[in-house]
Amino acid sequence: xxxxxxxxxxxxxxxxxxxxxxxxxxxxxxxxxxxxxxxxxxxxxxxxxxxxxxxxxxxxxxxxxxxxxxxxxxxxxxxxxxxxxxxxxxxxxxxxxxxxxxxxxxxxxxxxxxxxxxxxxxxxxxxxxxxxxxxxxxxxxxxxxxxxxxxxxxxxxxxxxxxxxxxxxxxxxxxxxxxxxxxxxxxxxxxxxxxxxxxxxxxxxxxxxxxxxxxxxxxxxxx
Amino acid sequence: xxxxxxxxxxxxxxxxxxxxxxxxxxxxxxxxxxxxxxxxxxxxxxxxxxxxxxxxxxxxxxxxxxxxxxxxxxxxxxxxxxxxxxxxxxxxxxxxxxxxxxxxxxxxxxxxxxxxxxxxxxxxxxxxxxxxxxxxxxxxxxxxxxxxxxxxxxxxxxxxxxxxxxxxxxxxxxxxxxxxxxxxxxxxxxxxxxxxxxxxxxxxxxxxxxxxxxxxxxxxxxxxxxxxxxxxxxxxxxxxxxxxxxxxxxxxxxxxxxxxxxxxxxxxxxxxxxxxxxxxxxxxxxxxxxxxxxxxxxxxxxxxxxxxxxxxxxxxxxxxxxxxxxxxxxxxxxxxxxxxxxxxxxxxxxxxxxxxxxxxxxxxxxxxxxxxxxxxxxxxxxxxxxxxxxxxxxxxxxxxxxxxxxxxxxxxxxxxxxxxxxxxxxxxxxxxxxxxxxxxxxxxxxxxxxxxxxxxxxxxxxxxxxxxxxxxxxxxxxx
Ligand code: SF4
Numbered sequence: 018x019x020x021x022x023x024x025x026x027x028x029x030x031x032x033x034x035x036x037x038x039x040x041x042x043x044x045x046x047x048x049x050x051x052x053x054x055x056x057x058x059x060x061x062x063x064x065x066x067x068x069x070x071x072x073x074x075x076x077x078x079x080x081x082x083x084x085x086x087x088x089x090x091x092x093x094x095x096x097x098x099x100x101x102x103x104x105x106x107x108x109x110x111x112x113x114x115x116x117x118x119x120x121x122x123x124x125x126x127x128x129x130x131x132x133x134x135x136x137x138x139x140x141x142x143x144x145x146x147x148x149x150x151x152x153x154x155x156x157x158x159x160x161x162x163x164x165x166x167x168x169x170x171x172x173x174x175x176x177x178x179x180x181x182x183x184x185x186x187x188x189x190x191x192x193x194x195x196x197x198x199x200x201x202x203x204x205x206x207x208x209x210x211x212x213x214x215x216x217x218x219x220x221x222x223x224x225x226x227x228x229x230x231x232x233x234x235x236x237x238x239x240x
Numbered sequence: 241x242x243x244x245x246x247x248x249x250x251x252x253x254x255x256x257x258x259x260x261x262x263x264x265x266x267x268x269x270x271x272x273x274x275x276x277x278x279x280x281x282x283x284x285x286x287x288x289x290x291x292x293x294x295x296x297x298x299x300x301x302x303x304x305x306x307x308x309x310x311x312x313x314x315x316x317x318x319x320x321x322x323x324x325x326x327x328x329x330x331x332x333x334x335x336x337x338x339x340x341x342x343x344x345x346x347x348x349x350x351x352x353x354x355x356x357x358x359x360x361x362x363x364x365x366x367x368x369x370x371x372x373x374x375x376x377x378x379x380x381x382x383x384x385x386x387x388x389x390x391x392x393x394x395x396x397x398x399x400x401x402x403x404x405x406x407x408x409x410x411x412x413x414x415x416x417x418x419x420x421x422x423x424x425x426x427x428x429x430x431x432x433x434x435x436x437x438x439x440x441x442x443x444x445x446x447x448x449x450x451x452x453x454x455x456x457x458x459x460x461x462x463x464x465x466x467x468x469x470x471x472x473x474x475x476x477x478x479x480x481x482x483x484x485x486x487x488x489x490x491x492x493x494x495x496x497x498x499x500x501x502x503x504x505x506x507x508x509x510x511x512x513x514x515x516x517x518x519x520x521x522x523x524x525x526x527x528x529x530x531x532x533x534x535x536x537x538x539x540x541x542x543x544x545x546x547x548x549x550x551x552x553x554x555x556x557x558x559x560x561x562x563x564x565x566x567x568x569x570x571x572x573x574x575x576x577x578x579x580x581x582x583x584x585x586x587x588x589x590x591x592x593x594x595x596x597x598x599x600x601x602x603x604x605x606x607x608x609x610x611x612x613x614x615x616x617x618x619x620x621x622x623x624x625x626x627x628x629x630x631x632x633x634x635x636x637x638x639x640x641x642x643x644x645x646x647x648x649x650x651x652x653x654x655x656x657x658x659x660x661x662x663x664x665x666x667x668x669x670x671x672x673x674x675x676x677x678x679x680x681x682x683x684x685x686x687x688x689x690x691x692x693x694x695x696x697x698x699x700x701x702x703x704x705x706x707x708x709x710x711x712x713x714x715x716x717x718x719x
Contacts, residue, residue, distance in 0.1 A: 019325070020325040020326055020327045020331060021325040023327055024309075024325055024327060024484065024536070024538045024542060025306050025309065025310070027538070027542035027543070028305050028306045028309070028484070028542045028545060029306045031542055031543065031544075031545035031546035031547075032303065032304075032305065032306065032545055032546055033546065034306055041304055041307060042307060044304065045304050045307040045308060045311065045489070048300075048489050048490065049311060049454060049455050049489060049490065052455060052489075052490040052491065052492045053490075053492065054492055055290075055293050055297075055492060055493070055495070055496040056286055056289055056290055056293050056496065058284060058285070058286045058290075058499070059285070059286070060284075075509075079512075112526070133526060134526045134527040137436065137440065152509075153509045153510040155510055155514075160521075160525060160527075160528060161522070161524065161525055162524055162525065162526045165525075165526050165527045166469070166473050166527055166528060167473060167474070167527045169469070170466050170469050170470055170473070171470070188495045188498070188499075189492055189495050192491045192492065192495060196491070201455075202315060202455055202456050202457075203456070204319070204456045204457075204458055204516065204518040205518070205522070206517065206518060206519060206520070206521050206522050206525055206528045207473070207515060207516070207517055207518075207528060208515070208516040209469070209513060209514075209515050209516075210510065210513070210514035210515070210516075211512065211513060212508075212509075212510045212511070212512050212513075212514075213512050214512070215464070215465055215466040215512060215513075216464050216465065216512055217377045217378075217428060217464060217465045218394070218464070218506070219376070219377040219378035219381070219394060219395070219396055219465075220377070220378075220381075220396070220399075220401050220404055220424040220427055220428065221265070221268055221400065221401050221424060222268040222269075222272045222273075222394065222397065223424050225424055225425050225428050227428075227432070228377060228428060228432065228464065228465035228466060228467065229375065229432060229435065229436075229465045229466040229467040229470055230465065230466025230469070230470075230512075230513070231466075
């Protein structure tokens with residue numbers, strides 16, 4: 018008998034699974050099909066403006082920085098300003114996301130834009146989030162050529178654009194967005210829920226930013 | 241393999257108490273983890289209700305584990321991944337080796353994973369000519385030292401920064417000798433640079449999983465450094481090693497448990513990186529692994545189902561029980577002698593390596609109940625330690641165990657350092673139970689023996705020293 022069969026047989030025997038076999042199968046199929054929601058904390062259940070404010074307040078607590086701009090057209094200027102203020106080279110990496118590619122970059126002539134996945138040499142990466150989560154200040158990033166996962170982790174500075182209208186109150190609503198886009202049970206290769214810059218507390222429990230991922234996370238909220 | 245020293249808990253504990261560096265380092269657990277968890281729990285009004293939900297989700301999953309495992313496997317295969325089943329640690333190691341050989345792997349990077357500690361993967365790979373590189377900062381440090389983690393989420397918690405500096409100077413001998421490494425920032429910066437090169441070098445990346453999601457066939461890891469992510473997106477092959485009880489039905493269920501996991505572990509509302517991985521890279525993807533393998537390990541879990549130890553399988557490895565354990569605070573993780581320390585280890589170790597080797601650990605407890613009061617999954621840890629003693633009784637070993645428990649207690653009581661350390665946190669709780677007479681009718685570890693004989697209460701002076709902490713301790717007890 019294969020290891021698979023042996024393990025499953027042992028599990029079934031321990032659970033006395035032969036009894037109620039039909040009902041057990043039904044219960045499981047139903048739960049997988051419906052994916053019932055659990056308890057959603059009240060803190061994210063807010064009108065949009067307050068939700069955005071909560072999201073930004075959490076970012077600050079997480080040692081991330083943020084800036085809100087009125088429209089997507091202002092993003093290139095916001096990126097250039099971030100680089101200038103931190104004395105960073107006028108260069109960054111981004112994927113092929115149309116929402117980023119279509120921005121008016123021509124207004125920032127000195128900016129060098131490198132496209133494709135990160136190879137580890139980029140000081141700054143730019144990504145577009147699928148959504149934000151107000152209850153914890155979390156960004157939801159989906160993998161793909163549009164926003165390669167390497168850009169989330171290899172650059173020292175990660176700048177993320179998120180639309181104000183896509184800042185949800187809670188984790189379950191954000192999960193619902195992914196499910197609607199990819200169909201039930203479908204997922205992109207990687208979904209990164211990112212809450213603040215990389216950190217470690219492994220040496221004497223002292224929190225230090227920039228462990229293996231970005232030392233700095235900057236969020237541009239659009240709208 | 242990890243050398244098992246659990247049967248020598250008493251000697252291990254004595255050594256730990258005499259170890260000044262360890263005692264200094266353990267202060268960080270005593271102070272930091274406890275306050276952070278309490279603050280996080282207090283900041284979320286629904287926290288207690290979410291613990292109930294989390295418990296119910298796992299109970300439901302365990303009751304239907306065979307069906308969820310099958311559903312999960314089907315989804316992984318649908319998304320282009322492979323599922324391998326392993327009954328034992330040896331089988332799991334063999335599967336990892338086969339995959340590495342197929343990939344012609346020389347270097348393997350690893351994200352933090354207790355399950356690969358459980359199966360003794362690193363030592364095995366080394367003997368097979370494959371170089372495993374731990375990438376979590378704490379794991380990296382202990383790998384350099386040839387040690388094992390002393391805490392399930394903070395593997396190097398037993399070390400001071402001076403010890404880490406010494407190791408880095410010894411191992412990173414290509415760097416200038418006069419560099420300044422006095423601050424943790426400098427140590428982290430150096431490890432970051434060294435490990436960056438390894439991620440790109442590696443042919444295979446191995447991670448554990450905090451959850452496996454049956455609905456989508458996904459594995460989820462929760463980290464703060466980002467090393468687990470670089471480990472799984474840069475090499476060509478991603479291997480997930482996970483035990484069978486990591487399954488949850490849906491993403492909604494994972495979301496519920498995530499809300500109590502980070503808060504209980506580090507006091508964060510959400511860890512920095514929660515990563516959901518499903519299959520290999522897709523058509524059109526420009527990064528991510530080309531192949532994705534999951535090894536589902538039993539290693540004793542199926543035998544715990546349907547017994548009084550089934551509830552232990554709800555454990556999400558948050559570490560809260562050890563962070564709040566006075567015995568763990570005093571002796572650190574290595575004294576427990578195997579992979580899982582603290583109250584969680586005291587219950588799990590005898591189940592996984594056998595009662596002959598791990599049977600002493602359930603006695604390494606003061607039965608103060610703080611582990612259960614903070615366990616997000618509401619696992620009745622003290623009750624389960626008692627179950628082990630009952631099992632011993634049934635096996636006819638009870639008199640010896642009882643004697644062992646008493647001997648252990650006598651040892652605790654005689655040893656002034658440990659006595660102070662343990663009673664320092666327990667006294668305020670005990671004093672609520674029998675404060676007036678100055679004697680306690682019930683004492684940790686002595687079991688039924690104190691029914692017949694009172695032991696003197698700890699000295700007043702010790703108690704007075706603890707008074708200023710008392711408020712904090714009662715707040716923790718209430719949390
Ligand atoms: S037993 Fe409970 S507190 Fe301890 S690690 Fe497991 S879930 Fe956390």
